Amino acid sequence: MKREVRISGFGGQGIVLAGVVLGRAAAVYEEYNAVQTQSYGPEARGGASRSDVIISDEEIMYPYVREPDYLVAMSQEAYDKYAPEVKEDGLIVYDSTLVEPHRDDDVEHVGVPATKLAEEELGRRIVANMVILGALRELTDLVSEEALKRAVEDAVPPGTEEINVKAVELGARGVRE
Template sequence: MNEIRFSGYGGQGIIRCGLITGKAVSLFDNKFGTMTQSFGPEARGSACSSQVVISEDRVLYPYITRPEILVSMSQDAYEKYEPELRADGILIYDTDLVRLKPLRAQIKVYGVPSTRFAEEMGNRIFANLVMLGFFTGISQVVSAEAMKKALPGLVPKRFLELNIRAFEKGYDYGIELLAKEKQEAQKEAKPPEKPPLPEAKKTPPRKAKQ
């Protein structure tokens, strides 16, 4: 079972991230999923989150208890929800909007400039889809195809293609980051090459006594 929290501030599309993920796993990945949400008292602009539980079996309790994945798209949300992340969890964050503090040793951290990527596409409103793609590539808890199939009906029809492009931008970035991480791990695991042994000095043949 996987417990995931998407977090940011109201207006970033955080709730939509949870809805898309829940729909993807339930309808297109042949798994079970639940989604819940929470807002701060000010709603728009305050810290908010959506929580998703994914399981191969029926979900008996729909709420997260100790999320193993935290996706943060704002500083306030990161500071509010990071303490609840599992000690061996995964933190995924927007490098444009979140400044990390010292983290627990076992937490894996992956950053993506999702806001900048969205602005390069023409509008920062697509940052949540960039982040959703990055989350999909890094976490591997839901397939990219299922996520894209879940978009119709949850994003405006006229922006569907742009949302797919934003998702793919983040997904590709995540896959590339994992590939680099794997290469680095292989380099560290490879034993250092032994220096070549010095050549033995050749002893000149002795002259026979007359």
């Protein structure tokens, strides 16, 4: 098993953190190897943010994502830029509050109103990243729900563990229903 995941959006949405949480869940709380990389410098200015994670049951050598199996898009710009690179049998999970999808082949798309759910159900727009991460996990089974929640608890700012775990659950419920 080897999966390439790209999480993308704009600065301030916690894109990098979402990738770190996913990588941590896989590498620390599951028996997988994981490598996380992210955009830096001018590439990361002007609003765009990208966090890549490779998860594998074998050793990961070349560390960069070449053709994502899964794309999470939390902004239109990110969707426009990265959707064409997703494998044909891949999956695109997008924040339907913010993104209008348009890739015209039959690559699977799932829209999750992550920002809206975070705002309306939890009163905190800032946890939309965890909502969509919960949805991605539910759809792909990349890591167990338990592993993901433990990684969330480790990685988020102290005192916000509960709302972030709730956000993960909310995202999972959103795509289950």
